[in-house]
Structures are given as structure tokens and as C-alpha cells.
Amino acid sequence: MPIKLYNFAFGPYPQRLNIYLAEKNPTNVERIIFDEPNEGADVPPASVKALTPTGSMPILQDTDGMVIGQSLAILEYLEDKVSGPDMRGATPAVRARTRQFVYVFDEALTFFGLWARHGSQIGHGVVRTSREVAEICAARYFDHLRLLDRIMGDDAFIAGDQITIADCIAMATLQYADDFYAVPIPSECVKLKNWFDRFSMRPSAAQPKYPEIKRAQAMGLMEQTNIAL
Ligand SMILES: N[C@@H](CCC(=O)N[C@@H](CS)C(=O)NCC(=O)O)C(=O)O
Known part of the structure; x- marks a missing residue:
């Protein structure tokens, strides 16, 4: 079983x-x-x-x-x-580095989720919303991406030269923001953007099937909340 x-x-x-x-x-x-x-x-x-x-x-x-x-x-x-490639990192140093990225991406997603919840047309009128929360969380989301860009190295993957769960978490977050809400990675985050473009080519990162009606409402979160990069 x-x-x-x-x-x-x-x-x-x-x-x-x-x-x-x-x-x-x-x-x-x-x-x-x-x-x-x-x-x-x-x-x-x-x-x-x-x-x-x-x-x-x-x-x-x-x-x-x-x-x-x-x-x-x-x-x-x-x-x-389960069996398969080790995706926590081969050494204590890489494992620590992996966790570091996991935690920061997880925080980034919390801020993104709050931004979308308080600013998106999706759920509008269903949940109590605050424009101020949307603005603050958008700024915190982008701050986290800038931090991630600063702590990244020049390796092929997020935490080093081997794929880890940090790559899966990073891709899931950035892909959702980009594909579903049309929220881009800030242009100054060059390492993060290059990694995203590379990882997007992997079959594992193929675009998921989004519900198109919701996606149409979600697109343009930046404009809906008056956020400019
Ligand atoms: N912290 C949870 C969050 C999971 C979560 O919010 N999942 C959403 C989909 S992205 C969901 O199932 N929402 C429907 C619901 O909560 O009923 C985790 O990491 O698994």
C-alpha cells in the first residue's frame, strides 16, 4: 500500500x-x-x-x-x-543553508498571501480587508525577495550545486506570484530572476492548471493595490 x-x-x-x-x-x-x-x-x-x-x-x-x-x-x-535524491543537502552546512532559504521563502509567502488576501479582487467582500495591510505586506514581500537575492550564491540551485527542497519552495512561491497574480520578481534581484528563469525550464515546474476565472481576477494585483516596483 x-x-x-x-x-x-x-x-x-x-x-x-x-x-x-x-x-x-x-x-x-x-x-x-x-x-x-x-x-x-x-x-x-x-x-x-x-x-x-x-x-x-x-x-x-x-x-x-x-x-x-x-x-x-x-x-x-x-x-x-522515501527513496530518491537527497533533497535536504549533502552536508550540515548545505542543510543549514537550505533551511535558511526555506524559512525566508516561507515568510515571504506569508506576506504575499496577506497582500493578496487584503488587496485582490478575489474574495473581495467575502473577507474583511485592509488596504494598509495590503500595502505593508507587499513591501515586506519584496523586501524578502531582495534579502533572498543577497544571500544567494552563484550556484546552479538555491542553496548550492544540488537541488533541494528550497528550490521546490522557491519555485512554488515565485511561480504563483508571477503566473497567477502577475507579480514579477524585482529587476534588481538578478540572481533570483536568473535562477527562476532556469528552474522554470524543468519539467517539474511546468505551469499548473489554474482556474481561469479566478486567475483573470487575480491578474493585476499590483495595479489593484497601487503597488509599483
Ligand atoms: N501552512 C499550510 C497552508 C496550506 C494552505 O493554505 N493550503 C491552501 C491551498 S494553497 C488550502 O488548502 N486552502 C483551502 C482551505 O484551507 O480550506 C501548509 O503549509 O500546508
Whole structure:
């Protein structure tokens, strides 16, 4: 019996796992992919969402019934459990460097998510929003990208000369911002932009299937919130 990974076909947290599994290619992980949340159609099914307190995707269920929510915990667990290339880094130094990028990208995504939540037409009128929060979080998101650019080296991958989970997390974040919300990487972040252009060519980073109506609303987050680079 395989490990089960319930996930969405797109989205910044789900895509971390979609990219990771495409790179790692383990034989014992079954992927159950839902197109997008749809309460009316019971997608994902209530029985799947009930597996964790938040019901957010991704969710992993191991063969003994053990369940993990939270994408970062799932990535770590899969590194411990499945075969394939080591994606935490070969030495303590690279592993530390990998974690450093993971944490900063994770923070960046939190700010991006708040910016989108408070500034995007998606969800407008459904959630309480604050223009000021959108502006502050947009600035913090771009600050994080500038920081990431400064701490990157000239290696092929984010944390060194080997692909790690930091690449999966970075790609999922930047791809979501760029493809779904049309938010670019600042032009001064040359290393980050070059890495993004290179990694985008990998089959694992193929553009996911976005819901086009939502994407049309999402495009132009910069203009919707009056943010200029
Ligand atoms: N911190 C969580 C966030 C997961 C998350 O927010 N997933 C979104 C999709 S990008 C989701 O499932 N949203 C629907 C919901 O929460 O019901 C993680 O890292 O896994």
C-alpha cells in the first residue's frame, strides 16, 4: 500500500509538493489531486478535509494511518521516508543553508498571501480587508525577495550545486506570484530572476492548471493595490 498525498493541482503550498514529487519521483507515494476547492461539489471530499484540523492541502496519510498536514512537515517526512535524491543537502552546512532559504521563502509567502488576501479582487467582500495591510505586506514581500537575492550564491540551485527542497519552495512561491497574480520578481534581484528563469525550464515546474476565472481576477494585483516596483 502506498503513502497517500492529497493535494490541489495548483496553489503556493500544494505546488511545493507537486514540484518536489516530480523531482524526487518516489515509487511509493500515491498522489490524489483535486482541481480546486469547490464546497458545492464536495471537493476535496469532507472525509479528506476532516483528516486534519485545518483541512488545508496538502495532506499526507501514511500506510499506518498516520496523518500530517502542513507542507513543510510533509516535505521533511517524505525526505525521511522515501527513496530518491537527497533533497535536504549533502552536508550540515548545505542543510543549514537550505533551511535558511526555506524559512525566508516561507515568510515571504506569508506576506504575499496577506497582500493578496487584503488587496485582490478575489474574495473581495467575502473577507474583511485592509488596504494598509495590503500595502505593508507587499513591501515586506519584496523586501524578502531582495534579502533572498543577497544571500544567494552563484550556484546552479538555491542553496548550492544540488537541488533541494528550497528550490521546490522557491519555485512554488515565485511561480504563483508571477503566473497567477502577475507579480514579477524585482529587476534588481538578478540572481533570483536568473535562477527562476532556469528552474522554470524543468519539467517539474511546468505551469499548473489554474482556474481561469479566478486567475483573470487575480491578474493585476499590483495595479489593484497601487503597488509599483
Ligand atoms: N501552512 C499550510 C497552508 C496550506 C494552505 O493554505 N493550503 C491552501 C491551498 S494553497 C488550502 O488548502 N486552502 C483551502 C482551505 O484551507 O480550506 C501548509 O503549509 O500546508
